[in-house]
Amino acid sequence: MGQGMGRPGLNRRHFLAAAGGLTVAGSFGFAGLGTGADALASGADTRVSYWNLFSGGDGYNMIAMLDSFRRDNPGIDVEDSTLQWGSPFYTKLAMAAAGNRAPDLGVMHLGRVTGFSPGRLLDPWDPVLLAKYGVREEDFNPELWKRAVIDGKLYALPLDIHVQLCFYRKDVLKKAGLLGEDGRIVPVTSTEEWFDVLKEARKATAKGRQTIGLWHNDQNFQWWFFVAFYTQLGGTWFNDARTDVTFDTDKAVQVLEFLRKHVADGYADPSFGGNAGAEQFVNGAPFAWEGNWSVPVFDAAKLDYGATPLPPVFGRRATHAESHSFVLPHQAGRGGATNEGAHRLAAYVVQHARQWAAGGHIPAHTPTLSTAAYRKLRPQNEYVSAMDHQATEPKVWFAGSTGILAQRVGPVVVSSTTGSAKPGAAARRMRSTLAELLAMKNPMDGRTAAQGGATA
Amino acid sequence: MTATSAETIVRPSRATTAADSAGVRRRQGFQHGGWFVAPFLALFALFVVWPLLRGLYLSFTDANISGDSAHFVGLDNYREALKDPLMWDALGHSAYFTLLVVPCITVLALLLAMLAHHIERGKWLWRLCFFLPFLLPSTVAANLWQWLFNPGTGMINHVFGLDTPWLTDKSYAMLAVVITTLWWTVGFSFLLYLAALQGIPAHLYEAAKLDGANAWHRILHITLPMLRNITGLVVALQILASLQVFDQAVVMQDFGPGPENSTRTFVQYTLEQGFTSYRVGYASAISIIFFVLIAAVALARMWLLRNREEGGR
Numbered sequence: 001m002g003q004g005m006g007r008p009g010l011n012r013r014h015f016l017a018a019a020g021g022l023t024v025a026g027s028f029g030f031a032g033l034g035t036g037a038d039a040l041a042s043g044a045d046t047r048v049s050y051w052n053l054f055s056g057g058d059g060y061n062m063i064a065m066l067d068s069f070r071r072d073n074p075g076i077d078v079e080d081s082t083l084q085w086g087s088p089f090y091t092k093l094a095m096a097a098a099g100n101r102a103p104d105l106g107v108m109h110l111g112r113v114t115g116f117s118p119g120r121l122l123d124p125w126d127p128v129l130l131a132k133y134g135v136r137e138e139d140f141n142p143e144l145w146k147r148a149v150i151d152g153k154l155y156a157l158p159l160d161i162h163v164q165l166c167f168y169r170k171d172v173l174k175k176a177g178l179l180g181e182d183g184r185i186v187p188v189t190s191t192e193e194w195f196d197v198l199k200e201a202r203k204a205t206a207k208g209r210q211t212i213g214l215w216h217n218d219q220n221f222q223w224w225f226f227v228a229f230y231t232q233l234g235g236t237w238f239n240d241a242r243t244d245v246t247f248d249t250d251k252a253v254q255v256l257e258f259l260r261k262h263v264a265d266g267y268a269d270p271s272f273g274g275n276a277g278a279e280q281f282v283n284g285a286p287f288a289w290e291g292n293w294s295v296p297v298f299d300a301a302k303l304d305y306g307a308t309p310l311p312p313v314f315g316r317r318a319t320h321a322e323s324h325s326f327v328l329p330h331q332a333g334r335g336g337a338t339n340e341g342a343h344r345l346a347a348y349v350v351q352h353a354r355q356w357a358a359g360g361h362i363p364a365h366t367p368t369l370s371t372a373a374y375r376k377l378r379p380q381n382e383y384v385s386a387m388d389h390q391a392t393e394p395k396v397w398f399a400g401s402t403g404i405l406a407q408r409v410g411p412v413v414v415s416s417t418t419g420s421a422k423p424g425a426a427a428r429r430m431r432s433t434l435a436e437l438l439a440m441k442n443p444m445d446g447r448t449a450a451q452g453g454a455t456a
Numbered sequence: 457m458t459a460t461s462a463e464t465i466v467r468p469s470r471a472t473t474a475a476d477s478a479g480v481r482r483r484q485g486f487q488h489g490g491w492f493v494a495p496f497l498a499l500f501a502l503f504v505v506w507p508l509l510r511g512l513y514l515s516f517t518d519a520n521i522s523g524d525s526a527h528f529v530g531l532d533n534y535r536e537a538l539k540d541p542l543m544w545d546a547l548g549h550s551a552y553f554t555l556l557v558v559p560c561i562t563v564l565a566l567l568l569a570m571l572a573h574h575i576e577r578g579k580w581l582w583r584l585c586f587f588l589p590f591l592l593p594s595t596v597a598a599n600l601w602q603w604l605f606n607p608g609t610g611m612i613n614h615v616f617g618l619d620t621p622w623l624t625d626k627s628y629a630m631l632a633v634v635i636t637t638l639w640w641t642v643g644f645s646f647l648l649y650l651a652a653l654q655g656i657p658a659h660l661y662e663a664a665k666l667d668g669a670n671a672w673h674r675i676l677h678i679t680l681p682m683l684r685n686i687t688g689l690v691v692a693l694q695i696l697a698s699l700q701v702f703d704q705a706v707v708m709q710d711f712g713p714g715p716e717n718s719t720r721t722f723v724q725y726t727l728e729q730g731f732t733s734y735r736v737g738y739a740s741a742i743s744i745i746f747f748v749l750i751a752a753v754a755l756a757r758m759w760l761l762r763n764r765e766e767g768g769r
Contacts (some may be wrong), residue, residue: 086711087732091521094734098522121522217624217715271607273624273715279608404733407713415716420626443520443735446527 047077048341049103051093051329053085057296058359065355069348076341086402090116093329097121102329105342110147110323111393111400113156117444123328124153129340133347139366141387147395148325156325157346158364160356162292163386164224164320165307172286176204184382188311191258198267201286210269212287213277214262216417217270219410220402222259224320225289225310226413229255231391232314238394238438242449245434249427256416256423258313263417270418281305295360295379307379309386321390322401323364326350362387396449397442408433508747515741521734533741543742545717546725547749549630553705553721554698556634562690564642566683569649570675583650590643598707601636605708623708626718633705633719640704641697645690652686653679692757699750702727722746 054062059082066078081103083089090112096102098121108116116122137145140158148156166185173179178197180186188194202211215221235251238244262268272280281288282301288294289310298305309319326346328334349356353363354373357380366387368374375381393399393406400406409430416426441448515533519526537543572582589597604611605622613620622632660678669677702723705714713720713728720728726746730739 087728091731091734094521095523098524117522217621219712270625271619271621273621274710276606276608402732407728407732411713411717418625418715420716441518443518443733443738444522446518446525 045075046337046341047079048105048338048345050078050080050105050342050345051083051089051103052080052107053083053089054107055082055085058293058361061355061359062349065349065352066345068352068355069345072348073344076344078345094121097329097331100330100332102331104328104331104338105346106327106329107159107324108156108327109401110144110156110158110325111395112403113148113325113327113400114150114395115397115400115403115442115444116327117442118150118153118155120444121330122155123330123334124155125157125328126339126343127154129343130154130157130347133344134351135347140364141366141390143390144323144364144387147323147392156323156327157350158323158325159350159353160361160364161321161323161387161390162361163383163390164221164228164310165290165292165294165383165386166310167281167288167290167294167298167305167307169281169284169286170304170306172201172204172284176200176286184306185308188313189315191313194311194313195261195265195267198262198265198287202267205286206284209283209285210272210277210280211267211285212262212289213272213280213285214259214268214289215274215277216259216263216268217273217414219414220406221289221291222413222417223406223410224291225259226252226255226409227393228310228318228320228391229258229314231318231320232312232316234316237434238396238449242396242438242452245431245438247431247434249424249431252427252430253423254314256413256426259413259417260419260423263419292360292362292383296358305379307383309383309389317385317389318391319386319389321386321392324361325364396437397444397452398437398440398449405437408437511740512744514737515744517737518735519737519740521731521736526737529737533738534745536738537742537745540742542717543722543725543745546720546722547746549718549720550699550701550722553630553634553637553701554695556631557637557698557701558691558694560634560638561642561645561694562687564638565645565649565690566687568642568646569653570679572646572650573653586646587643589640592640594640594703595707597640598636598704601632601639602708605632624715626715629709629714629718630705633701633708636704636708637698637701645694648686648690649683652683656682688761692754695753695757696750699753 050066052062063080066080070076070078083092090108093102093106093108094116113122118124135157141161144158144161145154148154148158168185170179170183173185178186178200186197188197198211205211214225230251233248233251233254235248235255236246239246263270268277277285277288278290278294278297281290282298282303292307295307309317312318326349328339328342350363350365351368353365353368354371357363357368357374357377360380362380362384363369363374369384369387374384393403396405398404412421412426412429412433415421416423421429438449442452445452514526516528516530517526518529518532568586572579572586575582592600602623603609605613607613607619607621607624610622612618612622620628622628656679660682661674664674664678700723701721705719705721706724709719713724722742723746726739726743729735729742
């Protein structure tokens with residue numbers, strides 16, 4: 001390349017790099033300004049800064065709950081920031097905690113807490129303060145609470161669980177004779193029964209619509225479905241000491257073959273992956289496996305539909321569950337009125353989660369579930385039992401929503417479901433990936449899962 | 457330019473030895489020119505040199521995103537990287553993308569430039585049409601094509617009567633990114649070609665015409681040879697840009713790695729290691745490996761070019 005000729009490209013890149021840097025610097029500047037201005041404007045005694053990842057309908061519900069907290073607690077000023085969901089959120093939270101610029105309160109997926117260096121990036125909850133504001137351990141599902149405890153301390157206060165559901169259209173199922181007298185889908189307890197249901201439903205489905213949308217090419221959803229059905233089979237991941245992989249490839253093959261059959265037998269159309277599954281459902285497809293966060297979407301479309309936990313086709317009931325929970329990002333000087341305000345806010349929202357249920361999530365605070373108001377919610381009342389049948393990822397540092405485990409193993413499940421890998425080969429790859437992850441050191445503390453005290 | 461003007465001012469005022477005057481020239485040159493390049497140099501040092509050095513240092517540590525407790529681990533990261541199948545996989549995707557994009561974009565840009573050069577009516581409209589997409593931000597271009605490729609409602613399948621799962625099948629996903637990139641960036645190479653075409657002296661064509669060369673011969677024996685240098689530039693720039701593919705692929709797959717990781721590029725893998733897996737040391741090591749690879753490609757090209765020039769002499 002001639003010298004003069006090489007330059008334009010290089011210059012442009014440098015310019016872009018510099019411009020990017022300025023943007024970043026600029027946004028830090030604005031963030032700094034925002035904090036100061038808000039603190040000045042507020043007349044309240046205590047200001048609690050709170051970071052969350054809720055947008056859309058969830059964001060609307062969260063803001064409504066915050067507003068009602070503000071009405072009830074005029075002495076506390078809540079300054080909430082909504083950040084983008086997914087990995088960027090965790091990166092920002094980690095860097096803020098490491099740089100001692102952390103918010104007073106944050107939200108995380110419970111599965112990610114173990115890998116988030118509790119003790120260094122997260123501070124534990126104060127049980128005395130929580131009790132003062134009405135939070136009691138016995139009001140939560142014991143398994144859920146256990147997952148929030150690390151090294152004997154509570155690091156996460158669960159707000160909800162959110163689960164994978166089998167959504168069905170009552171109008172189509174009625175035509176197919178698949179609705180029971182209670183107006184709900186007929187019970188299914190084996191894979192044969194499930195595919196019989198799909199076969200019947202297909203006959204009643206309008207032309208150009210698939211029978212079921214199950215995100216066959218999405219690594220997160222396919223992984224979540226795998227976790228659900230693998231748990232139904234009683235499969236395990238690692239031994240308690242986290243030294244050995246106990247992953248059962250025979251069970252995994254059963255699950256992978258089950259998922260694959262939906263695509264192979266044409267119930268799920270390969271053209272309608274991703275969001276198209278929900279679009280198809282709105283337009284007349286009888287089934288869609290989706291997260292419970294699709295409830296407001298289908299409500300808004302005014303569909304006549306129901307939603308159950310994923311069918312217990314392998315005998316035992318279990319559907320994938322993650323949980324949004326409140327955390328205290330590490331602050332060097334945590335304490336005092338601000339810290340108490342954070343406890344008070346989190347405790348309030350957890351106990352006033354009726355509004356949150358409108359977003360489809362199942363409130364973690366179980367007394368809410370037995371209120372008359374909640375029992376009237378449809379289809380929430382049809383899948384509330386999922387609280388007692390949670391299938392979760394193993395409690396290790398690399399697990400959790402959109403974490404390393406899902407990123408590594410998810411594509412392997414997809415390769416089998418889409419047919420580009422045989423279930424047997426995919427199951428062996430999953431096992432070897434799990435072994436690699438077990439040997440991997442947590443970058444936050446340089447310890448493997450076996451060495452980490454984080455498994456409690 | 458500044459140096460020359462300084463030279464002319466300095467020279468008549470003093471009678472000095474040659475060595476002295478060179479020294480004065482150099483100093484004067486910096487005094488005037490230095491301030492002009494200083495803003496650039498400062499940004500360059502802050503955002504290119506410093507991160508590069510810092511990255512090199514971090515690549516020998518087990519640093520994580522929180523920035524504390526990094527230990528020196530020697531060549532461990534590099535050793536792991538060379539054995540990391542996912543890294544090679546991602547590198548393969550970037551290379552595959554480059555292999556598809558570079559020839560296509562070069563040929564397409566040349567054809568479009570010749571078309572725009574020869575069309576008499578509405579010249580400006582053609583130029584605008586071909587160049588305009590290049591002005592779009594990558595996110596806009598990628599989002600637009602995400603819609604066009606939508607299997608159910610997208611225009612591509614509708615117009616061509618296809619049933620192709622463009623974005624959801626691993627055999628098509630990267631192809632979709634390639635098509636998007638062609639449409640989006642061909643305008644830049646097109647512009648380079650157009651300028652070069654206009655620089656070819658008309659008398660060459662006239663002489664050839666007198667000698668009885670037809671249009672095809674004129675293209676083959678005048679246009680293409682005269683464009684050789686600019687083709688070299690277009691290919692070089694495209695290779696360097698394509699190897700660094702990232703944004704359009706990521707946006708088209710909603711920030712995921714695509715079906716079965718098929719659109720996960722090297723840059724994306726580096727980003728994931730650093731900011732999803734929090735392994736800043738490891739991410740630095742693989743980005744240094746990538747830097748070396750890209751530098752090797754650029755050097756290999758320079759070497760080939762020099763050999764050819766020397767051979768031609």
